[in-house]
Amino acid sequence: MCAFFLLGTGTAAPGEAFTKGRPATLKIGLRTMLIACLGGVGLAFTAGTAAILQVEAGERLQRVIGGQLHLYAGQVADKLDRGMFERYRDLLVVTSLETIRATDASRDSRRAVLQKLQDSYPDYAWIGFIRPTGLLEAATGRVYEGMDVSARGWWKQGFDRPYVGDVHDAVVLAKILYANRMEVPRFVDLAAPVRDEQGTLTGVVAAHLSWDWASEVERSVLGQISEDAEVEAMILSADGTVILGPKPLVGKPLAFASAPGRRAWVESWPDGRRFLTSVARTKGYRDYPGLGWSVVLRQPVDQAMAPVAELRNRVIAWGIAASLLAVLVGHVLATWLSAPLRAMSRAVEAAGPDGAMPVLPLTGRYTEAATLSGALHTYVSDLQEADRRLRGTVAEKTVLLREVHHRVKNNLQVIYGLMMVEMRRLPKGDLSRGRIEALAGRVTSMGRLHEQLYTSGDLMNVDFGTHLRQLCDALQELLPNEAITIHPDTDDVSCSIELATPLGLIANELVVNALKHAFPEGRGGTVTVRLRQAGDRLTMTVADDGIGCPDMPPKGGIGTTLVDALVRQVGGTITFDARPGCTATVSVPFTADANRPVAVHA
Numbered sequence: 001m002c003a004f005f006l007l008g009t010g011t012a013a014p015g016e017a018f019t020k021g022r023p024a025t026l027k028i029g030l031r032t033m034l035i036a037c038l039g040g041v042g043l044a045f046t047a048g049t050a051a052i053l054q055v056e057a058g059e060r061l062q063r064v065i066g067g068q069l070h071l072y073a074g075q076v077a078d079k080l081d082r083g084m085f086e087r088y089r090d091l092l093v094v095t096s097l098e099t100i101r102a103t104d105a106s107r108d109s110r111r112a113v114l115q116k117l118q119d120s121y122p123d124y125a126w127i128g129f130i131r132p133t134g135l136l137e138a139a140t141g142r143v144y145e146g147m148d149v150s151a152r153g154w155w156k157q158g159f160d161r162p163y164v165g166d167v168h169d170a171v172v173l174a175k176i177l178y179a180n181r182m183e184v185p186r187f188v189d190l191a192a193p194v195r196d197e198q199g200t201l202t203g204v205v206a207a208h209l210s211w212d213w214a215s216e217v218e219r220s221v222l223g224q225i226s227e228d229a230e231v232e233a234m235i236l237s238a239d240g241t242v243i244l245g246p247k248p249l250v251g252k253p254l255a256f257a258s259a260p261g262r263r264a265w266v267e268s269w270p271d272g273r274r275f276l277t278s279v280a281r282t283k284g285y286r287d288y289p290g291l292g293w294s295v296v297l298r299q300p301v302d303q304a305m306a307p308v309a310e311l312r313n314r315v316i317a318w319g320i321a322a323s324l325l326a327v328l329v330g331h332v333l334a335t336w337l338s339a340p341l342r343a344m345s346r347a348v349e350a351a352g353p354d355g356a357m358p359v360l361p362l363t364g365r366y367t368e369a370a371t372l373s374g375a376l377h378t379y380v381s382d383l384q385e386a387d388r389r390l391r392g393t394v395a396e397k398t399v400l401l402r403e404v405h406h407r408v409k410n411n412l413q414v415i416y417g418l419m420m421v422e423m424r425r426l427p428k429g430d431l432s433r434g435r436i437e438a439l440a441g442r443v444t445s446m447g448r449l450h451e452q453l454y455t456s457g458d459l460m461n462v463d464f465g466t467h468l469r470q471l472c473d474a475l476q477e478l479l480p481n482e483a484i485t486i487h488p489d490t491d492d493v494s495c496s497i498e499l500a501t502p503l504g505l506i507a508n509e510l511v512v513n514a515l516k517h518a519f520p521e522g523r524g525g526t527v528t529v530r531l532r533q534a535g536d537r538l539t540m541t542v543a544d545d546g547i548g549c550p551d552m553p554p555k556g557g558i559g560t561t562l563v564d565a566l567v568r569q570v571g572g573t574i575t576f577d578a579r580p581g582c583t584a585t586v587s588v589p590f591t592a593d594a595n596r597p598v599a600v601h602a
Contacts, residue, residue, distance in 0.1 A: 034337075038330035039323050046319025050312045058308045065304050066264020066278055069231070069297045073280035076233060076295040079217045084188075085288040087124075087209055088164060090117060091192040095205050100129065100194055103202055107145070110138040114205075123213040125177055125187060129194070130155055130204045137203070143177070155206040158191025165189035166291055167211055167243045186211035186243075214244055231299045238292030245296075254296070266301055276304040340369040344376065412443050419443065435558070444474065462500045465490035465531050468507055468540075472529055475511055483524025484515065490531035493538060499588070502566040503540060506574075509559045510542035510584050518546025518582060525581075538590035541583060549582035 094100055094117055099109050114127040118140045128139035134150025149155065157163035170187050177185070187208040194203040218233045234245030234254075242249045252270075264278040275298035284290030302309075340361075347358040358380065361373070419436050426433040472488040479486075495503075507529060514527045523546070530541040567574045572588030 032334075034334040035327050035330040038326040042319065042323030042326045046316055046323065049319065050315050053308070053312050053315055058305055061305065061308050062264070062266070062276065065299070066276055069276065069278035069299060070263045070280060072231075073233075073278050073295045073297045076218055076235075076297075077280040077282045077293070078285075079220070080214060080235070080293060080295070081282050081285040081288065081290055083213065083217055084164065084290070085285040087121070087188075087190060087207070088162060088288045090121065091190050091205055091207060092162060095192045095194045100205065101196055101202065103196060107138045111140070111142070111145075114138060115140050123210045123216075125185070125208045125210045127205070127207040130206055132159070132201055132203060141177075154189050155191045155204050158193050158204045158206065159201060160193065162192040163190065164288070164291060165191075166237055170208060211244065218244070229299060230303050231297055234296040234298075236294040236296060240294070243293075267298075269298070274301045275299060276301055337366070337369075340373065344373065415443055461494045461496055463492055464495050464500050464503065465492045467500060467504055468529055468531055471504065471507060472511070475508075475515070479515065481519065481522055481524070483522065484519055485526045486511065486515075487526055487528045489528060491533060493531060493533050493590075495538070495590070499538075499570055499590075502570050503586070503588070506563050506566050506586055507540060507542065509563050513559055514542060514544040514546065514582065517549070518544040520547065523547075533590060536589060536591055538588050540586045543581060543583040545581040548578045548580065549576065 094113065097113055099105050099113050110129050114129065118124045118127055124140070126140055126143055128144065129137050130149060131137055134148050136144050136147050136149050139145050154163075154165055157165070165188065167186050167188055169184050187210060189206070190209060191204050191206040193201055194205055196202050214235060218235070232246060234242050234249065236254060237243050240253045240255065242252055242254060244250070248271075264276060266274055267277040268274050277296065277298045280295045282290045282293040282295070343361050344358075347361060350358065419439060423433050423436040426436070468490045469488040472486040476486045511527055511529060518527070519525050525545045527542065527544045530539075530543070532539045532541075563574065567586060567588075570588045572586055574584060574586045577583040577585070
């Protein structure tokens, strides 16, 4: 029998190349490996590309969109500055008019000038001329005319120079000007001094500019941006408080607004959402100093990065499609590559488990397969020749070994015959006669083992259970007392001649000893011989139901000495039990590896 290994479409683990004479199932096939490699490389490339795209393109897009947001925020800030400058200049122009400066100008003439200014720019909610004493002399819509407003000191800021105040609510004025409006309007205060030709202060022109004007500025800039972009704008006061923007944020401070050196960044807002955020500060315009306002634009990060996410998803989709195509190509390529290997594997399987040599097909599909096929052909040819020579040698050795066992058995038979001749020459009752008879029994036991070996198909192992049954039958035939029965109760256990020979001699000695001493004066009974295998131990028991053996273990006799020596030789143990009758149990180590025993020689 020869073992033939074929390189197939996979890899077998060491020691698992063959199972019961057939190739073991290959765990990873060439087709699977090639498909997995091509598909895995495609998916890995796709994942890597998507990750790099997410990082690189995301950062670039964030800079671009952040720059656009900053540009729009700067435009809003610039328009705020320019708008406030125009209103600032309006008041300076009005204060330079003769109708306003003249001390003898009538109330109606002053009101007409103020009304004309409001009509030209409706975002002026109210404009009035106030005497230094606090008397409101003229006002648009005659609102508060003739009243003393000295307690409201904001207009006094315009005594020395033009004044622009920050945004504030005007509850009292709102009841008159915006009676039907649900929300409280907000205003920006402006004031400028009025002086006569001698430079004497004659009054102050004061105005409330509606904050709706800032919303219009914001809309004029953000109208350039698509509504889908979800861009929101806010205006912050100098201390960072929101004065225009989403209602939940109006009146609340934003700490990041004062962060220096940043044009656009991703910020987590109080509501937990993340926005791409940009801030631009107002700087004033010409001689208008500005109020330190900041314009904040924000856009949800998901919305801002939507183009990157869309591009990434496209890359992933195309990558998966390319990977599937690579898998298909790998499948076709692996099928083509593995075809000659499968053909050789089928040839080996067709040879069967009986040792027949496979007829391998020659292939030249590609260089490696042709090289392997040629090498295997040469290898198989060499194996066939070696197998032929080995079979001849084995047959020759088998015949020789069978002849050896036959000759040993015959020689032992001759020795047995000579011993019987010598025993018959001795007078009955002679002590030597008994010893020769015992020795003859031992020789017969060994002879039966060799006879069993050369008559069976296995020249290395014997069925020890069968041997014990034959031994019991032979001893039963030699018994002069027919009232004694020898009962074999043995399992079929195959073991080597090295173990069977000493165990057979031990069994012979124990049975003969029981026949001699357990049943005196023609008494009847039974001697039972048992053989059992349990795990890695082989147990042989010889038990009788005779008169018992109180002096156990026996000492001093030749049989006892021989049994002890043989038990040590096989590395076993022997125990005796005298209740009832006498029982001797021999236990030896035994392994199932090729039915070979563990023999320990003393």
